[in-house]
Amino acid sequence: MDFELTDSQADLAAGVRRLCEGRVPLGSFRQFEGAERVVDRDAWGTLADAGVFALCLPEDVGGVGLGMAEAVLVFEELGRALVPGPLVGSHLAAGLVAGAADGSVVVGVVDIGTGGTGGSHPPAAGPWPAPVAAQSRSMPVMVEHLADLDVLVVLADQGVSIHDPSSLDAVRRRRPMDPLTPLWSLASVPAGTPIAGPEVAEQWRRDGAVLTAALQVGLAASTTDLATDYAKSRVQFGRPIGGFQAVKHLCADMVVRTEVARAGVHAAAVTIDQPDVGDGLLAGAGAKLLADEAAVANGRSCIQVHGGMGFTWDVPVHLAYKRARVLATQFGSAESLAESLAESLAESLARSLARSLDA
Numbered sequence: 001m002d003f004e005l006t007d008s009q010a011d012l013a014a015g016v017r018r019l020c021e022g023r024v025p026l027g028s029f030r031q032f033e034g035a036e037r038v039v040d041r042d043a044w045g046t047l048a049d050a051g052v053f054a055l056c057l058p059e060d061v062g063g064v065g066l067g068m069a070e071a072v073l074v075f076e077e078l079g080r081a082l083v084p085g086p087l088v089g090s091h092l093a094a095g096l097v098a099g100a101a102d103g104s105v106v107v108g109v110v111d112i113g114t115g116g117t118g119g120s121h122p123p124a125a126g127p128w129p130a131p132v133a134a135q136s137r138s139m140p141v142m143v144e145h146l147a148d149l150d151v152l153v154v155l156a157d158q159g160v161s162i163h164d165p166s167s168l169d170a171v172r173r174r175r176p177m178d179p180l181t182p183l184w185s186l187a188s189v190p191a192g193t194p195i196a197g198p199e200v201a202e203q204w205r206r207d208g209a210v211l212t213a214a215l216q217v218g219l220a221a222s223t224t225d226l227a228t229d230y231a232k233s234r235v236q237f238g239r240p241i242g243g244f245q246a247v248k249h250l251c252a253d254m255v256v257r258t259e260v261a262r263a264g265v266h267a268a269a270v271t272i273d274q275p276d277v278g279d280g281l282l283a284g285a286g287a288k289l290l291a292d293e294a295a296v297a298n299g300r301s302c303i304q305v306h307g308g309m310g311f312t313w314d315v316p317v318h319l320a321y322k323r324a325r326v327l328a329t330q331f332g333s334a335e336s337l338a339e340s341l342a343e344s345l346a347e348s349l350a351r352s353l354a355r356s357l358d359a
Helices: 006-023 041-051 068-080 086-095 198-233 247-271 280-311 315-328 334-359
Strands: 107-112 143-144 152-155 159-163 170-173 183-186 195-197
Touching: 006 068, 006 247, 041 170, 068 198, 068 247, 068 280, 086 107, 086 152, 086 198, 107 143, 107 198, 183 247, 183 334, 195 198, 198 247, 198 280, 198 315, 247 280, 280 315
Parallel strands: 107 152
Antiparallel strands: 143 183, 152 159, 159 195, 170 183
């Protein structure tokens, strides 16, 4: 397994970064903070024209024909740029929902199934935990970006179904964690139109976790850059604060967390593309854990490096930190993923031990 980026992969990442800086910069989205609609359809179309949502579709059906290894590079840059909207949902739906690939239809995804821990899924389907809505039906189902969606895709034990967002009886939450991720709650999700079976739902959970992890790596890298740039320019006691040991350690830890998470995400992506080399489900869960930790911890450290400025609305650190907190709740929380991973590894060790004793 070769983790070195090819020249074409490096060019792809650099091209998407230039695209985000030139066509969808953060400044163009800040006007939507707190609004119920945050998806700029022109910017969304720009991303679609660049192939963002059709990256993994075969070329013979109008896709780009790349793999998950390339997709995570693209989504890392989207995370770095803090691009809002249901990016992962639209990418996952590109092969099943008409218009998702070309950006004419914005697609969101919500998971109300048991995520491979029960229901119709086989026990070895994967390490995904049951989302809150599945564990306690008395709790509402949370849906992001509902006002911007043309189609809502629901993952359940029975498979994948689509819903008309305008037909849902939803209540908007007025103070979401991330001002660029508006949130609605549903008391229940009515029956939709089935479009795929449980095996597709399981694949979407796996791929969604890896793509979300890539967004988190981009956020971790972004806050690392913000912190180090500020540490080099901010002067206290006649010298840049980056020269003080405490600040050096904060920045160094941020770099390490980002690189470890990036390695985990790349490993998961390559494993999905080459399933014979390992378990893509376990790799994806591990990548999500590492990336969530890196993005959230780096957001905190970046605020600390900025000192009093880090708590102001003018510094975009809070946007990255809040986005990281939101993404950390998607496709499995840290606690549930870690517990499920531990159980999967324990079962694997038990099987290995049993084979050794039999031999």
